[in-house]
Amino acid sequence: MLIESAYYSCARILFDAFPAARDIVTNEKNGLLITAFDVCEYENSMRRLMSNSGLIEMLGQNAQEDVAKFSVVKIGRKWIDMLRKLIPNNI
Numbered sequence: 001m002l003i004e005s006a007y008y009s010c011a012r013i014l015f016d017a018f019p020a021a022r023d024i025v026t027n028e029k030n031g032l033l034i035t036a037f038d039v040c041e042y043e044n045s046m047r048r049l050m051s052n053s054g055l056i057e058m059l060g061q062n063a064q065e066d067v068a069k070f071s072v073v074k075i076g077r078k079w080i081d082m083l084r085k086l087i088p089n090n091i
Contacts, residue, residue: 003070006030006063011056013045024070030062 002024005012012031014021015038025031032049034042049056068074 006067009060009064011059030066
């Protein structure tokens with residue numbers, strides 16, 4: 001849902017609770033990363049977003065611009081490159 005929401009220019013807010021979170025969201029650039037399971041920080045960040053339409057717009061716009069790095073073509077090329085390195089005689 002993080003990539004899909006970025007496609008639609010949604011401001012994203014998530015707990016920094018899994019390794020890929022930082023691969024997908026850059027805090028304060030294209031979303032807000034909250035310390036894992038810190039409910040108070042989450043609440044404060046939600047209040048901040050709800051009271052700042054400019055922040056919502058900026059995070060959403062930046063998120064939408066970052067979507068291209070997760071395209072099927074780019075991810076597919078990375079998989080192919082990785083598999084070519086792993087398989088002898090590059091089929």
